[in-house]
Amino acid sequence: MLKRIVVVLLLLLGLSAGGAWMALSPYQAANLPVEFTIQPNQGLSDIAHTLEDSGAIRHAGLFMLWAKLSGNAGRLKAGDYRINQAMSMPGVMDKLVRGETSLQSVIIREGWTLRQFRAELDRHPALRHDTRDWSEAELLAKLKLDARHGEGLFFPDTYMFLRGSSDILVLRQAAQNMRRELERAWAARGPDLPYASPYEALIMASLIEKETGQAADRPMIARVFVNRLKLGMRLQTDPSVIYGLGEAFDGNLTRAHLQTDTPYNTYTRAGLPPSPIALPGRAALHAALHPADGGALYFVARGDGSSQFSLTLEEHNRAVRRYILGKKD
Structure with a gap:
């Protein structure tokens, strides 16, 4: 390989000192990073002009000559590429030969x-x-x-x-x-939890995920749901009811919805719903399996993303009047 590079250098020097400089010196593109795509079965000429047009190299013709003389013309791999810093033409070519492609991404919330x-x-x-x-x-x-x-x-x-x-x-x-x-998460779970299986913990985590407005509230929301399960109280969580309505839900949860029985209506049915209602993240899984301490049985949204937790129905009703109805005792 070294001999081949030396031969190419000598040939380039023979053509012109300027050509050698253009090939070997790092090329600082006008706008970094430079991104380009090499299509499968794309010819050398098309590849060279793709590189020049994107700003990855100075001169397509020189790249073609370098590729042919170095024996790399048929070794350039297809894919998406990203150049983050100034690179010489041999550096760009080596990147394509190695197939150092950039990756695409998708974010799942x-x-x-x-x-x-x-x-x-x-x-x-x-x-x-x-x-x-x-x-x-x-x-x-x-x-x-x-x-x-x-x-x-x-x-x-x-x-x-x-x-x-x-x-x-x-x-x-x-x-x-x-x-x-x-x-x-299941292997590291806390003691005395009312789940018969990891899947039930996953269901609980999904409820916590959908009910949480502020991350710090997750363990307390978990505690409320755990306390209710242990006492045989219905969970009465709106997100589960909404999930059960499916595409019929228009964004307005009504009293009639809360009274309409579905497998996911936690107002009409005791226990956990039959499946998760969303994709829970790591923090929700942890909260489901490590709830906070306490005897809270109720919570209501304060309107700022956080929740007010209550031990008794009387306390909860006062919180509802304050935070939902805007009334002060």
């Missing part, structure tokens, strides 16, 4: 539903949308997930992938990550 997760994947222009028309049952079967519901089985995070990757790769990684996170 805590508290999203599986439907929102899949919609985000469907919108991503760098993904191949292989699962777009699959039913939830088909998706679970393809991922070999032994579950009736896919909700909650995918970990919200930022996922990296190469352009053109199948969306099922992101889904599979998210499912694997949630399994690991849940196993780790």
Whole structure:
């Protein structure tokens, strides 16, 4: 390889000292970082001009000559590339030969539903949308997930992938990550919790995720729900009712909704809902398995994102009058 480089240098020097300087000196592009895409089966001329047009190199013709003389013309790999600092032409070529491609990313938010997760994947222009028309049952079967519901089985995070990757790769990684996170959290769970299985803890974590306005409140919200489960009280959590309404929910939760029985109506049914209602994050999982201490049985939103917790119904009613109805005792 060294001999080949020496030969190329001598040839370039023979052509012109200026050509050698253009090839070997780092090229400071006008706007860094420089990003470009090399398509599969793209020819050397097209690659060279893509690099020049993007600002990665000074001269397409010189790059073509260098590629041919160095034996790299057929070794340049397709993919998305990113150059963050000034690079010489040999440096750029070496990057393409090694296939040091940049990765695309998709962000899956805590508290999203599986439907929102899949919609985000469907919108991503760098993904191949292989699962777009699959039913939830088909998706679970393809991922070999032994579950009736896919909700909650995918970990919200930022996922990296190469352009053109199948969306099922992101889904599979998210499912694997949630399994690991849940196993780790369950193994380190606190004592005296009312869950019969890790899946029940996952359901609880999803309720906590959707009820939390401020991160600091998660352990106390968990404590309220745990206390209620232990006493046989209904959880009475609005996000679960809303989830049960599905696409019929128009953004306005009414008294009629609270009184309409569905498997997810925690006002009409005791215990946990039959599945998670969202994708819980790591903090919600931790809160579900490590609730705060205390005997609180109620909470209400203060209007600033935080919650007011109460031990008794009388205290809770006062909090509702103050924070919801705007009345002072």
